[in-house]
Amino acid sequence: MIDKLEFFIALAKEEHFGRAAEVCGVTQPTLSAGIKQLEEQLGVMLVLRGSRFQGLTPEGMQVLGWARRIVGDSRTMREEMRAARHGLSGRIRIAAIPTALAMVARLTTPFREKHPGVTFSVLSRTSIEVLSLLGNFDVDAGITYLDNEPLGRVISVPLYDERYQLITAVGNPYSDRDKVTWAEISQLPLCLLTPDMQNRRIIDQHLAEAGVQVRPTLESNSMIVLFSHIRTGKWSSIMPLNLAETFGFSEPIRAIPIVEPDASHTVGLVAAPREPHTPLVQALLDEAMALADDFRAHR
Amino acid sequence: MIDKLEFFIALAKEEHFGRAAEVCGVTQPTLSAGIKQLEEQLGVMLVLRGSRFQGLTPEGMQVLGWARRIVGDSRTMREEMRAARHGLSGRIRIAAIPTALAMVARLTTPFREKHPGVTFSVLSRTSIEVLSLLGNFDVDAGITYLDNEPLGRVISVPLYDERYQLITAVGNPYSDRDKVTWAEISQLPLCLLTPDMQNRRIIDQHLAEAGVQVRPTLESNSMIVLFSHIRTGKWSSIMPLNLAETFGFSEPIRAIPIVEPDASHTVGLVAAPREPHTPLVQALLDEAMALADDFRAHR
DNA sequence: GCGCTCGATAGTTTGCGGCGATGATCGACA
DNA sequence: TGTCGATCATCGCCGCAAACTATCGAGCGC
Numbered sequence: 001m002i003d004k005l006e007f008f009i010a011l012a013k014e015e016h017f018g019r020a021a022e023v024c025g026v027t028q029p030t031l032s033a034g035i036k037q038l039e040e041q042l043g044v045m046l047v048l049r050g051s052r053f054q055g056l057t058p059e060g061m062q063v064l065g066w067a068r069r070i071v072g073d074s075r076t077m078r079e080e081m082r083a084a085r086h087g088l089s090g091r092i093r094i095a096a097i098p099t100a101l102a103m104v105a106r107l108t109t110p111f112r113e114k115h116p117g118v119t120f121s122v123l124s125r126t127s128i129e130v131l132s133l134l135g136n137f138d139v140d141a142g143i144t145y146l147d148n149e150p151l152g153r154v155i156s157v158p159l160y161d162e163r164y165q166l167i168t169a170v171g172n173p174y175s176d177r178d179k180v181t182w183a184e185i186s187q188l189p190l191c192l193l194t195p196d197m198q199n200r201r202i203i204d205q206h207l208a209e210a211g212v213q214v215r216p217t218l219e220s221n222s223m224i225v226l227f228s229h230i231r232t233g234k235w236s237s238i239m240p241l242n243l244a245e246t247f248g249f250s251e252p253i254r255a256i257p258i259v260e261p262d263a264s265h266t267v268g269l270v271a272a273p274r275e276p277h278t279p280l281v282q283a284l285l286d287e288a289m290a291l292a293d294d295f296r297a298h299r
Numbered sequence: 300m301i302d303k304l305e306f307f308i309a310l311a312k313e314e315h316f317g318r319a320a321e322v323c324g325v326t327q328p329t330l331s332a333g334i335k336q337l338e339e340q341l342g343v344m345l346v347l348r349g350s351r352f353q354g355l356t357p358e359g360m361q362v363l364g365w366a367r368r369i370v371g372d373s374r375t376m377r378e379e380m381r382a383a384r385h386g387l388s389g390r391i392r393i394a395a396i397p398t399a400l401a402m403v404a405r406l407t408t409p410f411r412e413k414h415p416g417v418t419f420s421v422l423s424r425t426s427i428e429v430l431s432l433l434g435n436f437d438v439d440a441g442i443t444y445l446d447n448e449p450l451g452r453v454i455s456v457p458l459y460d461e462r463y464q465l466i467t468a469v470g471n472p473y474s475d476r477d478k479v480t481w482a483e484i485s486q487l488p489l490c491l492l493t494p495d496m497q498n499r500r501i502i503d504q505h506l507a508e509a510g511v512q513v514r515p516t517l518e519s520n521s522m523i524v525l526f527s528h529i530r531t532g533k534w535s536s537i538m539p540l541n542l543a544e545t546f547g548f549s550e551p552i553r554a555i556p557i558v559e560p561d562a563s564h565t566v567g568l569v570a571a572p573r574e575p576h577t578p579l580v581q582a583l584l585d586e587a588m589a590l591a592d593d594f595r596a597h598r
Numbered sequence: 599g600c601g602c603t604c605g606a607t608a609g610t611t612t613g614c615g616g617c618g619a620t621g622a623t624c625g626a627c628a
Numbered sequence: 629t630g631t632c633g634a635t636c637a638t639c640g641c642c643g644c645a646a647a648c649t650a651t652c653g654a655g656c657g658c
Contacts, residue, residue, distance in 0.1 A: 001373070002300040017636060030616050032637065042380040051624040052635050059383050066376035070369055074300070077365035081341040084358050316605060329647050331606065336646095350655045351604055 002074055005067040007034040008046065012064050013136060015053050038063075072137065076278045083279035089117030092280050095125045095133045096143035098223045099162065099199045099239070100267050102246035104143065106294075107159075107269070111287045118280065124222075127198040134272055140281050145198055146268045157288040158268040160295045162240035163257070164203070169233035170252035181260040182210035188236045191218035191229045203238050206263050268292075301373055304366040306333040307345065311363050312435060314352050337362075371436065375577045382578035388416030391579050394424045394432045395442035397522045398461065398498045398538070399566050401545035403442065406458075406568075410586045417579065423521075426497040433571055439580050444497055445567040456587040457567040459594045461539035462556070463502070468532035469551035480559040481509035487535045490517035490528045502537050505562050567591075 003024075010020040011031065021031035039046050046060035047053065056064060082089065096104055101124055108120050125133065130142035131152055146156050166180050166188075173188065174180045186207060192214075193200040200219075207214050218235065220226055227247055229235040239247075244255045269288040271281050302323075309319040310330065320330035338345050345359035346352065355363060381388060395403055400423055407419050424432065429441035430451055445455050465479050465487075472487065473479045485506055491513075492499040499518075506513050517534065519525055526546055528534040538546075543554045568587040570580050 001302070018634095026615095027617055028636075029618080029638080033615080036637085042377060043384050044380045049636075051622080059380060062379060062383070063376060066372060066379075070372050070376070073365060073369050073372070077362060077369070078341060080361060080365075081343050081358060084361075085342050317603095326648060327605075328607080328649085332646075335606090348605080350606095350653085 002071060004034045004038045005071050007031050008038055009064065009067050009071060011035060011047065011053070012056060012060070015055070017053060068137070072272075072274055076274070076276070079278045079280065087117055088115040088279055088283055090280055091119045091121055092141065092284060093121045093123070093139040094141050094143065095123045095130045095139045097127050097130060097145070097199065097267075098124050098193060098197060098221065099243050100143040101223065102243050103159065103267070107284070107287055107291055110291070111284065114287075115283060118283075126196050126221075128196070130270070134270060137272065140271065140278070141284055142270045143267065144270060145202075145265050146270070147266045148202060149198060151270065153273050154270040155273045155285075156268045156270045157285055157292060158266050159288060159292050160242060161264040161266055162199075162242065163262065163264050164206070164238055165241055165244050165255045166236060166258055167230050167239050167244055167249065167253060167255055168236035169230075170254060171233075172236060174256060175254050177256055179257045179259045182206050182258055183212050183260070185236075185238065185258065186210075186212035186214045189217040189234075190214060191220070191226050191235045191237050192216040193223075193226070194219045194221045197221065199240075202263075202265055206261070210260065301370060303333045303337045304370050306330050307337055308363065308366050308370060310334060310346065310352070311355060311359070314354075316352060367436070371571075371573060375573070375575070378577045378579060386416055387414040387578055387582055389579055390418045390420055391440065391583060392420045392422070392438040393440050393442065394422045394429045394438045396426050396429065396444070396498065396566075397423050397492060397496060397520065398542050399442040400522060401542050402458065402566070406583070406586055406590055409590070410583065413586075414582060417582075425495050425520075427495070429569070433569060436571065439570065439577070440583055441569045442566065443569060444501075444564050445569070446565045447501060448497060450569065452572050453569040454572045454584075455567045455569045456584055456591060457565050458587060458591050459541060460563040460565050461498075461541065462561065462563050463505070463537055464540055464543050464554045465535060465557055466529050466538050466543055466548065466552060466554050467535035468529075469553060470532075471535060473555060474553050476555055478556045478558045481505050481557055482511050482559070484535075484537065484557065485509075485511035485513045488516040488533075489513060490519070490525050490534045490536050491515040492522075492525070493518045493520045496520065498539075501562075501564055505560070509559065 007020065007024055007026075010023045011017065014020040014023060017031055018028050021028040024031060035047060042059075042063065044059040045057050046063055048055050048057055079090065094104065101122070104122050108122075112118060123133075123139065127144040127149065130139075130144045131154070133139040134142050134154060135152070143159070146158055166174065166185055168175050168188065174184060192203060195201065195204070204214070218229060223243070226237050230237050230249070230253060233252060238258065239255075241255075249255060269285065271277065271285060276282065277285065306319065306323055306325075309322045310316065313319040313322060316331055317327045320327040323330060334346060341358075341362065343358040344356050345362055347354045347356055378389065393403065400421070403421050407421075411417060422432075422438065426443040426448065429438075429443045430453070432438040433441050433453060434451070442458070445457055465473065465484055467474050467487065473483060491502060494500065494503070503513070517528060522542070525536050529536050529548070529552065532551060537557065538554075540554075548554060568584065570576065570584060575581065576584065
């Protein structure tokens with residue numbers, strides 16, 4: 001029964017019988033039969049069928065919610081029992097926005113010291129994708145902005161506040177200042193994240209509020225690309241304080257606080273709002289709370 | 300998989316492999332194998348076995364919680380789909396305390412007018428049993444006191460307040476009074492519910508608070524027995540106002556409010572705290588809220 | 599020590615689940 | 629309009645797993 005529900009979840013996600021079957025590791029007729037059987041047992045059509053997949057019926061959407069819940073609970077139960085056997089073990093999948101990637105180590109390192117049986121899989125994704133992956137149970141947790149764009153149904157643990165700095169080399173304009181304004185920055189050749197990243201949208205928003213417009217001379221979705229360009233001394237960028245510190249820029253690179261306003265945005269851990277959580281997710285949430293205390297203490 | 304979980308739930312309840320198997324409609328070896336398989340899949344022992352059932356392991360208790368949840372969700376899903384097909388249909392099982400039995404009709408009658416496909420099964424039980432049945436999913440809802448003894452984990456909808464009256468025949472002491480005190484009552488030959496009923500404990504409690512003791516001359520767990528004795532005119536009793544009104548006592552029977560104090564206890568509908576509820580339970584809760592408004596309006 | 603209760607085990611049969619092959623339907627395109 | 633490709637349903641077959649009956653063995657009470 002539960003496996004049929006998994007078929008159904010896969011079908012709803014893939015929107016294609018063949019691919020869903022592949023995901024589930026069965027052949028297409030098997031999956032077809034499974035869905036059909038589910039429909040018979042429940043006595044309602046779940047899938048709109050033409051000669052191809054055409055979406056779920058309203059009842060199908062309803063059942064999808066239950067299926068996710070039942071399958072999720074079943075997984076959680078198994079994981080709880082595995083934790084009872086060998087202590088915490090398994091893989092935690094995390095999706096994080098690029099500017100938070102460097103922070104992940106602060107979470108994973110102390111976690112692994114407490115729970116050596118746990119391994120991690122960390123993906124760099126946009127904030128939109130983070131939420132989408134979380135919604136589809138493709139990751140166990142995400143790291144993204146908590147206070148800017150709407151999150152949807154998740155639970156969250158605030159970790160730290162992003163504050164923004166101009167990263168630029170000695171000799172460039174403003175390089176001797178101890179602070180600059182958003183308005184001033186717009187004159188510089190900037191390398192920034194692509195606009196699908198929320199960090200970029202935040203920066204654009206602050207620049208717009210300062211009444212200026214900026215056309216970055218370089219865009220990338222990779223912090224590594226930005227970092228390597230900055231190191232040449234020929235490019236400037238805008239980066240969160242924490243991130244700049246992690247990179248450890250050395251001379252002649254300068255990091256100058258940006259004011260008017262001294263903007264900040266909260267970044268935190270998010271997880272699906274399921275109660276109770278899997279032992280792994282719960283432990284990660286606990287770790288995140290400890291880390292947040294740590295940040296608060298050193299501020 | 301889900302059926303194995305049902306085996307496990309039945310076993311935990313019956314504490315006996317044979318009986319649990321019977322409840323599930325399978326033979327004992329089948330249930331045995333099912334439990335064993337569950338233990339293998341989860342990798343932990345769930346049941347303490349000597350040559351007989353000796354309780355669940357701690358992990359077993361944990362799994363039992365998940366099993367209840369998963370099986371419950373699965374049932375709710377099916378019922379939701381059945382409701383989507385034929386509108387609301389099926390059977391609602393209600394357990395109610397004896398003094399509330401007459402009120403059930405005020406709930407069921409308007410409910411059936413809205414949802415003719417639904418049938419009811421109403422049991423008379425003690426308040427303790429009501430909660431126990433609810434906890435074991437043997438009834439869908441209960442009607443009991445909300446404010447006297449602890450309820451445990453349930454959700455509740457207050458329906459009405461019980462106020463107490465002396466029921467007695469003309470010619471008996473106090474039959475001409477327009478009110479009597481708890482202390483005065485203790486002199487009369489009373490027929491009351493048995494002490495396993497919370498109503499009786501409430502009455503005893505008020506009598507004790509008035510500093511008197513009572514030895515009822517007749518005890519029963521059936522309101523019908525009490526009612527028929529009262530009708531002879533030879534016996535008196537203490538009854539909630541609502542109930543006495545429902546019985547419609549006629550001359551020479553009098554109903555006299557009892558004061559010092561003018562005690563009241565809230566009676567309401569209770570259901571298992573599962574979110575969301577089955578469509579049937581949800582509809583019943585809605586009906587109960589409407590009925591509560593009705594009571595408030597006519598007070 | 600005997601018998602009884604309860605759960606585990608063995609052996610057999612049934613049925614469901616999965617696969618490969620094939621059919622039906624619809625849309626795209628010449 | 630005819631053909632092709634894609635997609636899902638259907639059919640027949642096979643193997644395994646689950647359920648049943650019958651039996652065994654371990655405790656426990658008398």
